Amino acid sequence: MGLFVAFAIIALLGLMAYIRLAPSDPALWHVNLHENRPEALRYTLMPPGTDPVRPLTGGAYADLFMMQAEARQTLIRLNTIALADPRTMLFAGSPEAGHVTWITRSALWGFPDYTTAQVTPSGLTLYGRLRFGRSDLGVNAARLRDWLSRL
Numbered sequence: 001m002g003l004f005v006a007f008a009i010i011a012l013l014g015l016m017a018y019i020r021l022a023p024s025d026p027a028l029w030h031v032n033l034h035e036n037r038p039e040a041l042r043y044t045l046m047p048p049g050t051d052p053v054r055p056l057t058g059g060a061y062a063d064l065f066m067m068q069a070e071a072r073q074t075l076i077r078l079n080t081i082a083l084a085d086p087r088t089m090l091f092a093g094s095p096e097a098g099h100v101t102w103i104t105r106s107a108l109w110g111f112p113d114y115t116t117a118q119v120t121p122s123g124l125t126l127y128g129r130l131r132f133g134r135s136d137l138g139v140n141a142a143r144l145r146d147w148l149s150r151l
Helices: 002-021 068-084 139-149
Strands: 051-058 059-065 088-094 099-105 112-120 125-129
Touching: 002 112, 059 088, 059 139, 068 088, 068 099, 068 112, 088 125, 112 139, 125 139
Parallel strands: none
Antiparallel strands: 051 059, 059 125, 088 099, 099 112, 112 125
16 A cells, blocks of 8 residues: 555656646747637627637637737737736747747646737737646636736
8 A cells, every 4th residue: 555655646746747847849839829820719809898808628818909009019018917927937929029928837736828919910819728638727718817907
């Protein structure tokens, strides 16, 4: 019985290490939301005053319709807000380039979530998604709502 418990602890620690240390490839996660829009992200015009965040399986997205100059300024402010969040860091891109991906890790396990924001011809698109598992339990939608509320 003691050997089984020791093996289970070692396996759990190994899994935790893998989740925290697995390399992230920008080619997979810093996606171009304008040219290669993921199928799950569809433009939907929402009436003013409605929640722009749309939950997805394992993530969420939001389309903010505005002029490109305003979208660029919004992305610069959003970058400041994102980087002020605990366990969030810049992963790829820059606000000046109009395309940014941040990585946010959960407190206990260090699960990575990727949030991409990009200036598009119609405004600003945000796409948050998990890396491991199937469900994010609404964490990415909550993060997008929080960030947008602080704009």
